[in-house]
Amino acid sequence: AQTVTQSQPEMSVQEAETVTLSCTYDTSENNYYLFWYKQPPSRQMILVIRQEAYKQQNATENRFSVNFQKAAKSFSLKISDSQLGDTAMYFCAFMIVNFGNEKLTFGTGTRLTIIP
Amino acid sequence: NAGVTQTPKFQVLKTGQSMTLQCAQDMNHNSMYWYRQDPGMGLRLIHYSVGAGITDQGEVPNGYNVSRSTTEDFPLRLLSAAPSQTSVYFCASSYSRDSGSGTQYFGPGTRLLVL
Numbered sequence: 001a002q003t004v005t006q007s008q009p010e011m012s013v014q015e016a017e018t019v020t021l022s023c024t025y026d027t028s029e030n031n032y033y034l035f036w037y038k039q040p041p042s043r044q045m046i047l048v049i050r051q052e053a054y055k056q057q058n059a060t061e062n063r064f065s066v067n068f069q070k071a072a073k074s075f076s077l078k079i080s081d082s083q084l085g086d087t088a089m090y091f092c093a094f095m096i097v098n099f100g101n102e103k104l105t106f107g108t109g110t111r112l113t114i115i116p
Numbered sequence: 117n118a119g120v121t122q123t124p125k126f127q128v129l130k131t132g133q134s135m136t137l138q139c140a141q142d143m144n145h146n147s148m149y150w151y152r153q154d155p156g157m158g159l160r161l162i163h164y165s166v167g168a169g170i171t172d173q174g175e176v177p178n179g180y181n182v183s184r185s186t187t188e189d190f191p192l193r194l195l196s197a198a199p200s201q202t203s204v205y206f207c208a209s210s211y212s213r214d215s216g217s218g219t220q221y222f223g224p225g226t227r228l229l230v231l
């Protein structure tokens with residue numbers, strides 16, 4: 001079974017600073033995807049970024065980037081120039097690439113607060 | 117496109133009552149999923165479907181039924197509500213074919229309180 005661990009229940013940073021959220025996972029599979037989802041107070045789950053395990057290049061989306069270390073099974077999210085709208089719960093999630101068995105396994109989340 | 121929609125937004129039930137949570141998507145996605153979110157536990161998969169007429173159990177299926185008669189709709193039925201089913205329920209969908217696994221897109225959630 002796959003597991004996803006987010007060891008930082010809460011974090012806070014000043015606006016405009018950079019913050020890194022940690023995520024580790026455990027799997028014996030070789031072909032999988034990793035995701036970061038954001039959940040603001042509205043409760044909507046919003047995709048932040050996605051990484052395919054077969055790609056060596058780290059994914060980036062504007063101010064959001066990941067540090068994917070496959071051997072270490074680590075997948076951290078870096079938010080640059082943090083903004084007040086980044087205040088949210090952030091969930092790391094894992095999916096095996098297997099049609100008919102594509103279930104997301106989530107971590108327990110990190111609550112991020114951006115301080116004005 | 118409306119994306120993934122869920123109704124109702126909030127519901128209060130008494131123990132033993134039954135109800136159906138509705139989920140619909142207009143993105144022509146073949147796969148649909150139901151998750152529940154409890155404090156401190158992240159999201160856990162209840163049931164999922166990879167196409168009309170095909171459903172399977174997730175991690176926490178007990179007390180819930182699903183069916184998938186159309187590509188667009190994936191209702192979740194609570195047969196006899198229990199206080200342990202108090203949670204926030206999310207529906208999601210994705211386009212998934214062969215090795216082309218898709219990103220899952222989520223609805224806004226349904227908050228359920230069972231008294």
